[in-house]
Amino acid sequence: MAKYPIFVLSLLALVCALAFASEPSPLQDFCVADPTSPGCTLVNGRACLDSKLAQADHFFLSGLNKAGNTSNALGSVVTPVTVGQIPGLNTFGIALARLDYAPWGLIPPHSHPRATEILTVLKGSLYVGFVTSNPENRLFSKVLKKGDVFVFPVGLVHFQQNVGNGKAISLSALSSQNPGVITVASAVFGSKPPIGDDILAKAFQVDQSAINRFRAQF
Numbered sequence: 377m378a379k380y381p382i383f384v385l386s387l388l389a390l391v392c393a394l395a396f397a398s399e400p401s402p403l404q405d406f407c408v409a410d411p412t413s414p415g416c417t418l419v420n421g422r423a424c425l426d427s428k429l430a431q432a433d434h435f436f437l438s439g440l441n442k443a444g445n446t447s448n449a450l451g452s453v454v455t456p457v458t459v460g461q462i463p464g465l466n467t468f469g470i471a472l473a474r475l476d477y478a479p480w481g482l483i484p485p486h487s488h489p490r491a492t493e494i495l496t497v498l499k500g501s502l503y504v505g506f507v508t509s510n511p512e513n514r515l516f517s518k519v520l521k522k523g524d525v526f527v528f529p530v531g532l533v534h535f536q537q538n539v540g541n542g543k544a545i546s547l548s549a550l551s552s553q554n555p556g557v558i559t560v561a562s563a564v565f566g567s568k569p570p571i572g573d574d575i576l577a578k579a580f581q582v583d584q585s586a587i588n589r590f591r592a593q594f
Contacts, residue, residue, distance in 0.1 A: 408434045409459050409466035422459065422466050435464035443545070444476040451481030451538070459553040471550040477502070477538035484559055485535045491555030493528040493548050495536070497521060500544025506534035533560060566594030 408430045413423035425434070437457055444453035457472035459465045471491070475483060477500065485507075495504065497520045505517030506528050519539060520526055528534040530551070538544040564571065570591065573584045580587070 406430065406435075406464055407467045409463040411463070422463075424466070425463070430464070435462060437462050440472075440474050443543075444474065446476050446478040446481055446543075450484060451478035452476065452483050452536075454483070458555070465553040468553055469551060471553050471555055473548045473550065475536065475546045475548065477536075477544040477546075479538060479541050479543065481538045481544070483536040484561060485533050486557055486559040487531055487533050488528075488550060488552070488555040488557060489531055491550040491552035492530040493534070493550050493555070494525060495520075495528065495546050495548045496525045497523065498545040498547055500538055500542055501540045502536050502544055502546060503539045504528075504534070504536045506532045508532065561590075562594055565591045 404424075404427065406427070407424040408427070409422035410425035411422065413425075440455065440457065444455050446453050453476050455474040455476070457465075457474075459471070465471065475495075477483075499522060501522075502520045503517065504520055504526050505515055508514045508516070509532070518524075518526060536546065564576065565587075573587045573591075576587045576590075577584045
């Protein structure tokens, strides 16, 4: 009889090991985000709308075929498709973005703290790249043409620039329903409250007047 408790414990240990080793599965078909719910931001997404109230429009967005307005200093614009635009994306861990570029337009160095990005060029030519973490800081870059695909690993600083005389378009898929964006220049020179001039001057090895000029842009 003493064998059975040992067998049962062994079986339970195996089941627990498999449970921890496997990918967690959704407990429902979907979790449409409910922005009106109190405390709607949770660890893995937003609070769920009652599934009986879900409609097709919660999983739908139109207009991604329309070009964004690139009349700005950078000559680029991003049209996001995240849980903020499609509530039905909540907890699914995916997002999309259309990127429009004027001639020589730039998506400046930035990172996505919660997502890997895979980009494909739909029109034009783009110079793209990402930089690895310290201490190597290695640049991986390439000129992409229509139909080419490039991957930006999660959390790494990357950029895109239109290197043609015509307009360019790309489409990005991201591995989070809320990837987040940290634009390097805006984060460093446009933080609120600001990072001290003396800190930035020492970090960039320039005088404080240069920091003031940079900060004025943000």
